[in-house]
Every structure is written in C-alpha cells, then in structure tokens.
Amino acid sequence: MAFQEIKLYQVGTFVAGNRLLDPEQRSVQARMGRSNSLTSGHRACQGCGEALGARYVLDAAMRATDGKMIAANSTGCLEVFSTPYPESSWQVPWLHSLFGNGPAVASGMAAALKAQGREDIRVVAQAGDGGTVDIGFGTLSGMFERNDDVLFVCYDNQGYMNTGVQRSGATPPAARTANTKPVGGTTGNVFGQGKNLPQIAMAHEIPYVATATVAELRDLEHKVERAMEFRGARYLHVYVPCPLGWGAAPADTIRLARLVKETGIFPVFEAEHGVVTEVSRIRHQVPVEDYLRPQRRYAHLFGDPPRRDLIDRIQAGADRNIARFGLLDDPDTSDLPGARP
Amino acid sequence: MLEQIEGSQAVARTVGLCRPAVIAAYPISPQTHIVEKLSDLVRTRELEPCEYLMVESEFGALSACIGASAAGARTYTATSSQGLLFMAEALFNASGLGLPLVMTVANRAIGAPINIWNDHSDAMSMRDSGWVQLYAESNQEAVDLHVQAYRLAESLSLPVMVCMDGFVLTHAVEQVDLPGQDEVDRYLPAFVPQQMLDPDDPVTIGAMVGPEAFTEVKYLMHAKQMQALDEIPRLAAEFAEQFGRSSGGLLSAYRLDDADTVVVALGSMLGTLEDVVDSLRDEGVSVGVLGVKCFRPWPRDEIREALSHARRVVVVEKAFAVGAGGIVGQNLRLALQDLPVEVYDVVAGLGGRAVTRASLRRLLDVLLAGGLDPYELHFLDLDTALVQRELERSRHRVRPGPHAENMLRDLGVVGSGPL
Numbered sequence: 054m055a056f057q058e059i060k061l062y063q064v065g066t067f068v069a070g071n072r073l074l075d076p077e078q079r080s081v082q083a084r085m086g087r088s089n090s091l092t093s094g095h096r097a098c099q100g101c102g103e104a105l106g107a108r109y110v111l112d113a114a115m116r117a118t119d120g121k122m123i124a125a126n127s128t129g130c131l132e133v134f135s136t137p138y139p140e141s142s143w144q145v146p147w148l149h150s151l152f153g154n155g156p157a158v159a160s161g162m163a164a165a166l167k168a169q170g171r172e173d174i175r176v177v178a179q180a181g182d183g184g185t186v187d188i189g190f191g192t193l194s195g196m197f198e199r200n201d202d203v204l205f206v207c208y209d210n211q212g213y214m215n216t217g218v219q220r221s222g223a224t225p226p227a228a229r230t231a232n233t234k235p236v237g238g239t240t241g242n243v244f245g246q247g248k249n250l251p252q253i254a255m256a257h258e259i260p261y262v263a264t265a266t267v268a269e270l271r272d273l274e275h276k277v278e279r280a281m282e283f284r285g286a287r288y289l290h291v292y293v294p295c296p297l298g299w300g301a302a303p304a305d306t307i308r309l310a311r312l313v314k315e316t317g318i319f320p321v322f323e324a325e326h327g328v329v330t331e332v333s334r335i336r337h338q339v340p341v342e343d344y345l346r347p348q349r350r351y352a353h354l355f356g357d358p359p360r361r362d363l364i365d366r367i368q369a370g371a372d373r374n375i376a377r378f379g380l381l382d383d384p385d386t387s388d389l390p391g392a393r394p
Numbered sequence: 395m396l397e398q399i400e401g402s403q404a405v406a407r408t409v410g411l412c413r414p415a416v417i418a419a420y421p422i423s424p425q426t427h428i429v430e431k432l433s434d435l436v437r438t439r440e441l442e443p444c445e446y447l448m449v450e451s452e453f454g455a456l457s458a459c460i461g462a463s464a465a466g467a468r469t470y471t472a473t474s475s476q477g478l479l480f481m482a483e484a485l486f487n488a489s490g491l492g493l494p495l496v497m498t499v500a501n502r503a504i505g506a507p508i509n510i511w512n513d514h515s516d517a518m519s520m521r522d523s524g525w526v527q528l529y530a531e532s533n534q535e536a537v538d539l540h541v542q543a544y545r546l547a548e549s550l551s552l553p554v555m556v557c558m559d560g561f562v563l564t565h566a567v568e569q570v571d572l573p574g575q576d577e578v579d580r581y582l583p584a585f586v587p588q589q590m591l592d593p594d595d596p597v598t599i600g601a602m603v604g605p606e607a608f609t610e611v612k613y614l615m616h617a618k619q620m621q622a623l624d625e626i627p628r629l630a631a632e633f634a635e636q637f638g639r640s641s642g643g644l645l646s647a648y649r650l651d652d653a654d655t656v657v658v659a660l661g662s663m664l665g666t667l668e669d670v671v672d673s674l675r676d677e678g679v680s681v682g683v684l685g686v687k688c689f690r691p692w693p694r695d696e697i698r699e700a701l702s703h704a705r706r707v708v709v710v711e712k713a714f715a716v717g718a719g720g721i722v723g724q725n726l727r728l729a730l731q732d733l734p735v736e737v738y739d740v741v742a743g744l745g746g747r748a749v750t751r752a753s754l755r756r757l758l759d760v761l762l763a764g765g766l767d768p769y770e771l772h773f774l775d776l777d778t779a780l781v782q783r784e785l786e787r788s789r790h791r792v793r794p795g796p797h798a799e800n801m802l803r804d805l806g807v808v809g810s811g812p813l
Contacts, residue, residue: 120593121593122593123465123591123592123593125461126600132600132602133602136598136600136601136602137601137602137604138598138601138602138603138604138607139601141598141601143596143598144596145593145596146590146591146592146593146595146596146597147591147596147597147598147599147600148460148461148464148491148591148598148599148600149599149600149601150457150460150461150484150487150491150600151457151483151484151487153453153483154453154454154457154460154483154484157418157449157453157454157455157457157458157461158457158458158460158461158464159461160418160447160449160454160458160461161416161418161447161457161458161459161460161461161462161463161464161465161467161469162461162462162464162465162591164416164418164445164447164458164461164462164467165415165416165445165461165462165463165465165466165467165469166465167445168415168416168443168444168445168467169415169443169465169466169467170443174593191450191451191453191454192449192450192451192453192454192457194450195449195450195451195454198450199447199448201447
C-alpha cells in the first residue's frame with residue numbers, strides 16, 4: 054500500500070494508530086503530500102523539541118495554506134541550526150532578520166502581500182521564547198495591537214539555549230540556568246515567575262491564541278490548521294523541551310512535554326478574541342515532582358534535605374492553573390485528538 | 395508644478411509619487427510632518443495601493459520595511475536622531491540583506507542633553523551601516539533626491555537614506571517644483587526585486603555565514619556601494635535631462651575652478667556658504683565651495699580631483715566624533731593626505747546653533763590670515779569663556795547634575811544667575 058512507503062517520522066502519542074488511520078485523518082507527517090518545510094539533516098541537538106515542533110507547525114501551515122506561505126524567523130536555535138549557509142533546511146520562502154524584530158518583519162510581509170493583492174499567501178513567524186517574551190516583546194505586542202495577518206509561533210524552551218542556557222523571561226521559577234547560579238549559598242535562584250505570554254496575547258483580544266506541546270503533535274497540527282482559518286493576529290505557544298539546557302535525556306523530550314501538561318504546570322488551551330474556548334484536560338494528574346526530577350536544572354530541589362518550599366510553590370502554581378482553566382473538570386474523553394468540534 | 399510648500403509636505407508628496415506599497419513609521423520630531431502627510435495620502439487614496447503601518451518603534455518601522463521589501467514591495471520610512479539610533483541594528487541588517495529600502499532622515503542632534511534641533515550627528519553615526527547617504531542642500535533637492543534614491547536603491551539592491559536638515563529644511567516653506575506622476579513613472583519603473591520570498595520559488599534569506607565566506611560577503615557589499623559612485627552621477631544626469639533641473643550627484647562645486655581656499659560642507663549650510671564666498675570674491679579673494687552630496691559611498695577620487703588645485707581646504711561640518719574630531723574632516727584628510735594642501739576642520743551648528751554668514755565670514759577671515767592651526771580641532775562660535783568657567787568650577791566643587799544646568803545659569807537662561 055502506498056502509505057507504507059512513507060518514511061515514518063515521530064508522530065507522538067498515537068504512533069500505531071496513525072498508520073492504521075484513514076489517510077485523511079493521519080498526521081501531515083504521514084502523508085505523501087507533506088511539504089518537509091524543515092527538512093531533516095539540520096543541526097539540532099538530539100531530542101530537540103523545537104525542531105520537532107517547528108516541522109509539525111510548518112508542514113501543517115503549508116497544508117492549511119495549500120503551500121502558499123512565507124516565513125519570518127527570529128534569531129535563535131531554530132535559525133542557527135537550520136541555516137548554516139549554504140545548507141538551508143527550509144523548503145519554504147524563509148527570512149531571518151534579527152533577534153528582536155521577527156513580529157515586525159512578519160507584519161511588513163503581511164502588509165506587502167495585502168498591498169499586492171496577494172492575500173492568498175499567508176505569513177508565519179517563528180521565534181524562541183527569548184525572541185518572543187523578551188527582546189521581541191515590543192514588536193510582538195505591536196503586531197497583536199494592529200491585528201496584522203500573521204501567525205506567530207513561539208517555541209518555548211524556557212531559556213536562551215542558543216547562547217549557553219541563560220535565563221529568559223519565560224524561565225520558570227527555581228529552574229537553574231547558567232546565569233541564575235547559587236546566590237547566598239542556595240543553589241537555584243527563584244527569580245521571577247516567567248512571563249505568561251499566552252495570557253498577555255489574550256489580553257490583546259486577538260482572534261486566536263493557543264498553547265500546545267510536542268507530546269500532542271496531532272493537537273499541535275490541529276491548532277495550526279485552526280489558526281490558519283482566522284485572519285488577523287494569531288499566537289501559538291508551543292512547549293518544546295530542550296535536553297541540553299534542561300539536563301534531560303534526549304529520549305525524555307516527549308515524556309517531559311506530556312508531564313508538563315499532566316501536572317498542570319503548562320495548561321494546554323485555545324482562546325478566541327480573548328476568551329478561552331477549549332482546554333485540553335488532564336487525563337492522569339501527576340505531582341510536579343514527576344516532571345521536575347528527570348531534569349538537572351531542578352536537581353537542587355531534590356538534595357538533602359529537599360527544597361519542599363520550592364516544590365510546593367511549583368505545585369501551587371500547577372494547582373492554580375488546574376483551577377483557573379478547569380483542567381480536571383468533566384473527566385470525559387473530549388481531549389482526545391479528533392474529538393474536537 | 396511650482397508650489398509654495400513646506401519641505402516635509404513636498405517630500406511626502408514626492409514619496410507618494412514614487413508609489414511605495416508599504417510605509418511603516420514611528421513619529422519623531424522633526425520627521426513627523428512627512429509621515430503625517432503620507433498617512434493622509436493613504437487615507438485619501440491618493441496613494442494606492444499602499445499599506446501604512448503605525449508601528450510601536452523605529453526599530454519596528456525599519457523591521458517592517460525589511461519584511462515588506464523581502465516580500466516584494468517598494469517601501470518607505472522616515473526618522474530622525476534617537477529614532478535612527480534605535481533602528482541601528484536593523485540598518486546594518488537591511489544593507490547586509492541587500493534590500494533596496496529608502497528612508498528620509500530629518501537630521502537632528504543626538505542626546506544627552508536631549509535636543510531636537512538640527513545637526514548631522516544622527517546620520518553620521520550610521521555612516522558605516524552600509525547605507526548610501528545622500529545629503530540635500532534645499533527642499534527642491536530633497537524632493538529630487540527621493541526620486542533618484544529609489545532608482546539607485548533598486549538598480550543596485552541596496553538601501554539609501556536621503557538626509558535633509560531637520561527644521562531648517564523640513565519645516566521651511568519655500569518654492570518647490572513638484573514633479574508630476576507621469577514624469578516620476580517614466581523615470582522610476584515599477585519595483586522588480588532582485589531577491590524575493592516567493593512560494594513558487596522558495597529561497598532562504600538571512601542565513602548564517604561563517605568565517606570562510608563572511609569577509610567575501612562584506613567585500614561584495616563594499617563593491618556594490620562603490621558601484622553607486624558610477625550610478626549616482628549617471629542617474630543625476632538622466633534626471634536633469636528628463637526633469638530639466640540638476641539635483642544630486644556626488645559633489646557640487648561653487649566658484650571652485652580657480653579657488654585657492656575651498657570650504658567643504660554638507661546639506662543646507664551650502665547656501666549660506668555660497669553667499670559668504672560671493673562677498674569674499676567681491677573683495678578679490680579666490681574662495682570656492684565644495685558640497686558633498688553623497689557621503690557614503692565616499693567619493694574619494696572625485697573629491698581629490700575637485701580639490702587638486704586648492705591650497706587650503708576647510709571643512710565645516712555639523713557632526714562631531716567625540717574623542718576624535720570632525721567626521722567629514724577625517725575622511726577628507728585621508729583622501730588628500732599626499733596632496734600639497736592644508737586641511738582644517740571646524741565643527742559647527744551642533745544642536746541647531748545657527749551657522750550664520752557672519753560666523754562663517756569671521757572663520758574664513760581668520761583662516762585667510764593664517765590664524766587657524768591645521769592640527770587643532772575648531773568649533774564655530776564656541777563660547778570658550780563659558781566652558782572655562784564650568785571647568786574651573788568643577789575643579790573646585792563636586793556637584794550633582796549636568797554641566798548644561800550650570801552653563802545655562804551662567805548664561806542667565808535659567809535659575810537665579812551665575813553661581
């Protein structure tokens with residue numbers, strides 16, 4: 054059968070089911086027509102969540118736009134590992150300008166296409182968390198405020214991984230980075246609480262905001278396709294574990310991405326015009342320790358004695374998310390891929 | 395068509411005639427009237443199709459232009475002073491990517507102390523950014539330079555900034571011959587990008603380049619800039635033929651042929667200098683003026699040629715490299731280093747201080763009398779007594795607050811008089 058000739062890429066939770074699904078229900082990655090927007094052979098680290106997320110996002114967006122798409126990319130891991138000239142991994146028209154201007158560059162692209170009457174061509178912009186929540190924050194807010202026709206995707210690995218694992222505004226409390234080292238004899242500084250950009254995006258009341266992880270790749274694809282149904286500013290925040298920066302095993306990338314959702318630390322949801330419309334409910338709630346323990350960036354929490362205060366603080370944050378988004382209400386199976394309206 | 399019109403309005407209407415498809419701008423004095431007028435033209439659909447982006451910063455403005463240009467649109471932005479500095483990172487990026495952007499710089503001083511008035515510190519600070527820098531002497535020239543700038547930018551695929559003196563030109567109402575749409579269309583064909591983001595033919599723009607080729611890439615940027623030295627006079631000649639008036643080019647010469655002493659300057663100061671030179675000529679002194687219309691690329695050979703018969707050259711410039719001296723002066727010294735000519739460097743008109751005929755005349759009188767040291771840095775109309783008082787004061791007494799406050803008190807401008 055034709056579909057069995059296709060190289061099987063990582064397909065996430067439903068790895069067996071994907072091959073047995075009706076071709077129309079399969080992941081874009083398992084289809085003959087996948088665009089391979091970000092081709093294999095790039096220089097991402099083993100187990101890179103961002104590379105995985107970006108490939109799914111771009112291919113899903115290419116499918117949703119029938120291949121009529123151009124991409125802007127901020128400086129960061131994704132740009133560096135994919136374009137050591139002349140070995141570009143991008144099969145979409147792709148432009149990298151600077152670290153802090155991805156959103157503005159994308160706004161310019163959308164404006165140009167509108168002026169040219171080419172609104173059939175869509176714009177996707179990508180950045181890591183630094184290019185989104187920190188240095189690119191001003192231009193991103195401007196893009197949201199003007200409601201420019203751009204899908205902006207943040208691949209959040211919670212730090213400046215490209216420059217050697219320093220803290221970003223998305224680094225969660227108590228996570229150790231290269232520049233949040235011991236202070237006052239205590240390892241692992243609690244420094245801030247991380248900016249919650251999905252909620253900041255919602256406060257701009259843009260047409261569509263969603264969060265996703267690379268553990269639920271069909272859900273990620275769905276959200277990209279949903280985002281492309283809207284015109285105007287759209288924001289997708291994808292949680293992408295970084296084995297190198299987090300001190301986690303490459304083989305644990307998907308597991309960590311699943312645990313971050315199942316603990317409640319990272320709520321997975323969709324919002325339209327500032328209002329939450331869908332949440333991905335927790336199937337088997339797990340304590341935050343299960344997520345924290347496999348990562349060396351949290352190793353200082355599990356010394357002798359363990360830092361219960363910090364673990365409890367993280368658990369409290371997860372519990373707040375669970376309450377705020379109703380992540381445990383209604384224990385039905387509506388969060389299964391394919392079950393969405 | 396001849397009109398009595400403010401410089402900013404004239405530039406805005408000319409930019410409109412160049413048919414940019416995307417304008418992205420952030421307001422800053424004294425650039426604001428230009429982008430206000432352009433927003434009007436877009437609203438009334440005199441300029442169509444055009445998308446006008448109200449961005450959150452100058453950095454966003456130039457970044458949006460980068461994206462729009464890469465997507466195949468002719469673009470425009472304008473800025474000034476701190477705004478230009480806020481764009482700095484994008485400025486270097488735009489030239490490195492080879493994008494044919496055109497930007498007006500309404501020249502203004504850089505703070506601190508904050509000062510909104512004219513000098514050339516802003517554009518001069520970006521002299522190594524890879525942008526072509528053209529300087530307008532009058533509002534007529536500012537208008538004409540914008541039309542030529544788009545031709546130049548798009549023929550070489552490099553970014554061009556048109557510099558016009560803030561307030562002195564932007565807010566001056568004078569007679570300007572505005573071109574007609576047909577004329578501009580004939581001179582400036584539709585934008586055909588040399589590289590473009592096209593779903594039918596995907597390219598990667600802005601990839602990373604390592605040490606093995608980076609030097610060569612930079613060399614090619616330089617080579618392309620240097621091509622502008624041929625292209626600018628060619629486009630200026632073509633413009634003169636079609637529009638019936640001369641504007642732009644690399645240099646302008648006024649009573650230069652037999653001049654022993656030559657004053658070199660940029661921008662709106664040139665007109666005043668020509669008046670001063672006229673009066674000196676009336677007295678039998680052989681003085682001339684060389685205007686630098688294109689500062690980047692630096693027309694070294696043309697300048698050497700133009701100054702080959704001069705004995706004394708004095709640069710009067712509205713820019714100052716703190717800790718070094720005059721910027722144009724340094725470039726000029728290098729260009730003339732093996733010629734038997736004395737070079738003097740005078741910084742003038744910083745932060746909007748008027749460069750008057752009287753001041754320039756005094757300067758030239760001192761120069762002609764042999765009273766100027768070629769190895770010293772000179773400032774036109776510097777209040778040395780004021781500076782000395784403040785230096786003396788700061789030797790004896792540490793006091794919080796900036797020098798400016800003390801000196802303004804000395805001048806009786808603020809406070810209760812001298813300390």
